[in-house]
Amino acid sequence: MSGALLPREFFDRPVDEVAPSLLGQVLRHRTPEGDVALRLTEVEAYAGPLDPASHAYRGRTQRNAVMFGPPGFAYVYFTYGMHFCVNLVCGPDGTSSAVLLRAGEIISGEDIAQARRPRSTVRDLARGPARLCQALGIAREQNGLDVCSPGGPLTVLAGDPADPALVRTGPRTGVNGAKEVPWRFWIDGDPTVSPYRAHVPRQRKKVVQ
Numbered sequence: 001m002s003g004a005l006l007p008r009e010f011f012d013r014p015v016d017e018v019a020p021s022l023l024g025q026v027l028r029h030r031t032p033e034g035d036v037a038l039r040l041t042e043v044e045a046y047a048g049p050l051d052p053a054s055h056a057y058r059g060r061t062q063r064n065a066v067m068f069g070p071p072g073f074a075y076v077y078f079t080y081g082m083h084f085c086v087n088l089v090c091g092p093d094g095t096s097s098a099v100l101l102r103a104g105e106i107i108s109g110e111d112i113a114q115a116r117r118p119r120s121t122v123r124d125l126a127r128g129p130a131r132l133c134q135a136l137g138i139a140r141e142q143n144g145l146d147v148c149s150p151g152g153p154l155t156v157l158a159g160d161p162a163d164p165a166l167v168r169t170g171p172r173t174g175v176n177g178a179k180e181v182p183w184r185f186w187i188d189g190d191p192t193v194s195p196y197r198a199h200v201p202r203q204r205k206k207v208v209q
Contacts, residue, residue, distance in 0.1 A: 004158040008148045011071035015090040015097035019045035020169075020185040022088070022099060023162035026107065029136040030153045036109035036136050038126050039159055040101060041190045044172045045183040046087070048096035052177025056096035066144050067096040074154055076133070076143035083130035086138050088147060088156065102129050102173070102184075105192045112137075128194040162187045173197050 006025065011018055020043075028037040046054040048067065055064045055077065066075040067089055075087040075098050087098035104126045106113050113125045113135035126132040133139065138154070145154045166189065169182040174197055186193045 006156045008072040011090045015045040018090045019043045019099045020167050024159050026157040026159040028155050031137045034112045036113050038104035038106050040104045042103035042186040042193045044100040053175040067098050072148040074145045084133040084139050085129040103127050103192050103194045123191050127192050
């Protein structure tokens with residue numbers, strides 16, 4: 001693992017360029033329990049107000065405000081009333097594009113990640129966006145952190161970029177709007193990549209009179 005911090009310019013590009021170039025890079029979180037780092041193997045791109053699947057599609061809110069700031073910051077959100085997911089803001093200030101970090105391979109601090117997810121296999125420690133946050137100890141407190149800040153607790157470091165011949169693209173997982181846009185990127189054959197699931201509309205329960 002290289003100690004080089006990815007510069008802000010890395011994130012100041014169109015989101016569909018940043019996303020595949022994140023594959024193979026390293027996300028590290030320093031916590032009181034110790035450091036945990038993973039090699040990114042699966043991500044998804046979201047293009048702000050131009051993208052019906054993006055949290056920023058309907059404009060700025062208190063929840064998504066970080067997305068409208070400068071690139072290279074972490075946007076963490078709570079979903080389904082139980083899970084956190086982490087994104088990296090991309091593009092010029094105000095464009096509100098971001099890359100969702102979906103999965104990775106733990107390369108440092110495996111014992112800490114295992115303590116946070118005691119029932120998980122090594123392969124599944126960060127196999128999915130919620131598991132990734134659990135394994136790295138990422139929650140609401142990390143929302144808005146600058147991942148380009150030297151010495152910061154949450155950083156993205158240069159790793160071994162994925163072989164372009166192994167990078168695959170396809171529809172994003174579980175989205176309703178713009179469901180055919182092929183902005184999910186993953187490393188083909190990597191066991192830590194999460195399974196694809198199409199959006200399934202929630203069925204309303206019938207009320208028995």
